[in-house]
Amino acid sequence: MNLTKFSDYSLRMLIYLAIHPDRPVTIAEVGRAYSVSPHHLVKVAQRLIEKQVVRSVRGRNGGLLLAKTPEEINIGRIVRMTEPTWNLVECFNTETNTCPIESACGLKGPLRRAQKAFLDTLEEHTLADVVPRKPALIRLLNA
DSSP, X not given: OOOOHHHHHHHHHHHHHHTOTTSOBOHHXXXXXXXXXXXHHHHHHHHHXXXXXXXXXXXXXXXXXXXXXXXXXXXXXXXXXXXXXXXXXXXXXXXXXXXXXXXXXXXXXXXXXXXXXXXXXXXXOBGGGXXXXXXXXXXXXXX
């Protein structure tokens, strides 16, 4: 299983916002902390704002804040939201599938169950679960 960079950056942004709940955080700050181009993070922020997970504060001291508490942000739902066409193998996409053995292959079912188990496991966790060592995270991201 492999998450796209979009999902990875979405989760990283949420972690950063969760460990800085006391102030708005800029996209540039998140980019510096993770050594990620702010251009990539703009789209991530837009999606998280659109889905009402993050809110934007305008103005001189503006930036991004969590729109919900970390306990309300489910990791599995975030991954599902940021991986809209998550096809592990070609045959998962009926429109573009060209696999010649698909009709007789027994692998599709186990792969679907594995994907579901992966997402079900992530749905057992919230953002609060993944930031228990807040001081250590802050130290690492400020290094």
